[in-house]
Amino acid sequence: MLKRTLHAFITAAKGLSLTLKHLFAARKAREELDIKQENYFEKQQGVTTIQYPKQEIPIPEIARYQLDVEIDDCIVCDLCAKACPVDCIDIEAIKATEVIGKTSDGSVKRLYAAKFDIDMAKCMYCGLCTVVCPTECITMTDNYDRSFAKLSDLVYEFSEMSEAEIEEKRAALARSQAEKEAAKRK
Numbered sequence: 376m377l378k379r380t381l382h383a384f385i386t387a388a389k390g391l392s393l394t395l396k397h398l399f400a401a402r403k404a405r406e407e408l409d410i411k412q413e414n415y416f417e418k419q420q421g422v423t424t425i426q427y428p429k430q431e432i433p434i435p436e437i438a439r440y441q442l443d444v445e446i447d448d449c450i451v452c453d454l455c456a457k458a459c460p461v462d463c464i465d466i467e468a469i470k471a472t473e474v475i476g477k478t479s480d481g482s483v484k485r486l487y488a489a490k491f492d493i494d495m496a497k498c499m500y501c502g503l504c505t506v507v508c509p510t511e512c513i514t515m516t517d518n519y520d521r522s523f524a525k526l527s528d529l530v531y532e533f534s535e536m537s538e539a540e541i542e543e544k545r546a547a548l549a550r551s552q553a554e555k556e557a558a559k560r561k
């Protein structure tokens with residue numbers, strides 16, 4: 376009887392000491408260590424979570440987060456959409472009747488981007504689209520804080536064309552094609 380009571384006390388004391396150890400350690404919050412520091416992955420003492428958004432852990436310089444498209448530099452070649460393994464880039468191009476202009480790297484623009492949507496809810500952040508882009512206008516940004524109540528809000532629209540502009544360009548292309556056909560028949 377005495378032995379069992381003593382054993383119960385020892386077990387309770389061991390449990391309590393462990394609880395107290397964690398209780399005191401939890402007074403210390405996790406430090407915002409830079410990922411470049413050698414001890415970044417070492418187990419930290421105390422609370423392992425941080426007080427986000429008041430506290431933020433620095434992120435690596437080359438990280439894969441929110442995609443961005445500099446649409447003025449896009450030649451609407453569709454390579455990014457073709458490279459995407461999960462089909463989350465949706466592009467609709469309209470052929471221009473003449474050269475539209477040039478991108479910042481000197482590439483000639485001959486297509487309008489009537490639609491350029493990226494569904495970030497499907498994106499698996501592989502970065503393939505950024506690798507194949509000939510004008511380097513699709514890039515990964517450091518924006519990782521994207522919380523929305525609706526899944527559809529994760530579809531980012533990069534086309535800057537209005538419905539009226541799209542209709543006008545479609546009509547111009549149809550006219551141009553009809554003129555070419557008529558010229559061929561003569």
Ligand code: SF4
Pocket residue numbers: 442455458459460461462463464493497498499500501502503504505
């Ligand atoms: S990062 Fe990968 S999954 Fe995401 S849009 Fe680009 S190619 Fe598609």
Ligand code: SF4
Pocket residue numbers: 444448449450451452453454455456466507508509510511512513
């Ligand atoms: S690969 Fe680059 S240039 Fe081509 S459609 Fe995609 S973003 Fe535009």
